[in-house]
Amino acid sequence: MPGVCGARPAAALAGPAGGLAERGPRPAARRADDRSADAAGRARARWCPRRRHRGLLVRGAERRGGVDAPGGAAAPDGPAVPARPHPGPSARRPRACRRGESFVSRCAPAPASAVEAELRAALRDRLDLTFDHTAIRLDRPFHEHVEVWPDIVLPELRVAIEYDSTGRHGLEHVGSREDSDRRKDRATRAVGWEVVRIRTGRLPALGPWDLQVSGVSGRTVDRLVDVLREIRGPLFVDAYAR
Known part of the structure; x- marks a missing residue:
């Protein structure tokens, strides 16, 4: 007969040898x-x-x-059991750029003319600076982007260089495009950078450091380096001289 609360009798708990079965730990x-x-x-x-x-x-x-x-x-x-590989630097999430920081942007357009590449190469021969950055982070949108893409970015000096010409049809950097250049310069200076524009084709100077030249030559590069020395100081710029 079942015991109290439906417990099984002691006989049901007996093992093969008649003793109690082992219940476990x-x-x-x-x-x-x-x-x-x-x-x-x-x-x-x-x-x-x-x-x-x-x-x-x-x-x-x-x-x-x-x-x-x-x-x-x-x-x-x-x-x-395979070991999980440790994530390298490329697998980490890139940090957001701060205001006024230069970086390599995936949105930056390709150089518009071969003169820009020649000017960059001439500066690289004179100064040991970083020339691979393509954008500067802004504090407000400019043409639906919070970054600008100067022709040449010098992070160590915090100077952006623009090469301007009227183009084949004489319509570049005039009229409304000149107004856009002025707004771009103001947005760049607002985050602590200076802008130097090399203006050709009788384009007027837009800023205090702009150069009006007939074309890019060795003399143009010399004048540009002198302007950089005036902006940031000769001792600071000469420290990067090759």
Whole structure:
């Protein structure tokens, strides 16, 4: 007959030899086993990158009978678990540029003329500066972008250089396009940069440091370097001289 609360009689608990069947470890013993597994997981996390901070997965591997080894290897009685590669610098999320910071922009257009490349190469021969930046971060939008793309960006001097010509049909940098150039210069100066425009084709100067020349030559580069020395000081600019 069933006992109180439906408990089974003692005969039902008897084992094959007539004694009581083994019930398994008590809760206190289970907690001790778990603590031992946690300690083993922490010890193995020191040399296993994949198991670091993942004690539960370590205990799961132990219960399956396999012990992971460094580098993704495994013991003979367990499956191989590949180690997770550490993310390199390219996998990290790039930080946002601050106001007035120059950088390489994916939106920057290609050089409009070969003269810009010649001017950049001539400056590179004179000054040991960074010439691969293409944009400057603004504090307000300019033509739906919060960056401007000068022809040449000199981050060390915080100077932007523009090469302006009237173009083949004489319509470039005149009228409304000249107004856009003025707004671009104001936005660039507002974030701590200075602008030097090399103006050809009888284009008037727009700023205090602009140069009016007939074309780009060695003399033009000499005058441009002199302007840079006037803006940032001769000692500072000469420190980058080659």
